[in-house]
Amino acid sequence: MSEEVKLECVPLCSVSMPASPKQEVLCIFGTGDFGRSLGQRLLQSGYKVVYGSRRPHSCGPLPSGTQVMSHEAAAQTANLVFICVHRDHYNFLETLAPQLRGKVLVDVSNNLKKNQYPEANAEYLQRLVPGAHVVKSFNTLSAWALQNGPSDANRQVYLCGNNTEAKQLVTEAATKLGFSVLDRGSLSAATELEDFPLQLFPEWRLPIALAIGLTATFFFYLVIRDVVYAYVVQEKDISFRIMVSLANKVFPIVSLIMLSLCYLPGLIAAFLQLHRGTKYKRFPDWLDRWMLCRKQLGLLALAFAFLHVLYTLIIPIRYYVRYKIGASTISKIKENKTSEFDTTVAWRTDSYYSMGILGFGLYLLLGISSLPSVSNALSWREFSFIQSKLGYLTLFFCTFHTYLYGWNRFLYVSSYKWYTPPGYMLCLVLPTVVLVLRLLLLLPCVDRSLIRIRQGWERANPEDVSRKTLLT
Structure with a gap:
């Protein structure tokens, strides 16, 4: 008989029987930050908590209402034991194997880096105490999350283990604490769970890399067009404009x-479905990854738009702007000249600012609706309406805002310094393509075909049709 089979034969010592008629006793090994926070949450949820410590009389302040005793004594008080100590200190558990036989041990430990040990901490714990039932769980939570209660960002608890009854006991405890539980299977999944807290923005890497790449590309492009060109051709030093003026050109470009x-990925997916005549074929991996990071792309776009708004608001108080206004006013006074009011310019500037304000307002609405606390309160139709319909409207307003900014400058040769187009002109290419493709999908004939495909209709394969014809 293998060791794994032996583990299943060990009885779970009265797992469903509480230690007392009113309060179930749970045990915690470890009196650090996580152990204290966990004990406080368990007390608030109606459990009785007993701590096990190697120094019961000098372990520091613990939550009021808990007991502390030696590990051996504490292990005998409860069927569920939380192991809140580091893997390096697991050796003492081997000597407690008789007291822990049949108990449920919840391993909450994490490592400092991936692949730090040849086996997962939970698997190592199971090997040290073969008579116990080890469950890996609660390791994705922090002491702060336990102290403040579950929020939208950390409401989920993962667990894995080889014993179904043991996992059920841990699930009940997590549910009473206010968490939702996701079972990841057997204890072999412990390595995956222990790697979760070590991940650093895994879903944000591509969007952040893209944002950095676009920012750097357009920054150096505009430095060459504006600053270097002025210094070489016009013999002017306007390098001071890099800090505000140039940055305020880069941010809206990257945002748009x-x-x-x-x-764009949603449109590509729609045209792929139209081309294939079915929705049951998988998209390419690159398109899948692209579609999964759309939320992160949108939030970063909102961040750049917000920077653009802030930089725009400080422009009137800049020294350079105040100097230019003052110099122009004094020059006109000396020459006894006045400028006539241009209604066309007034319409253009007001429309330009109006489109920008509307676009940014819808931008904020998209960002707010993507928050879990808000999206959870919306139905799927409401969420889809905001993110899709209003999203395209946001893109239209922001694109129109940029077109009004450029107005008729594309007609002037002076706009093409060193035969290069302005940055705003380059950034208009992609949003214009996206809006045109969206308009194509809105055509009645195309829209009807796409709706049928997404409802399960499939275009017949010509080979299948010819084969059926031959058979009949």
């Missing part, structure tokens, strides 16, 4: 491109 990239 990234907003377009949020909606």
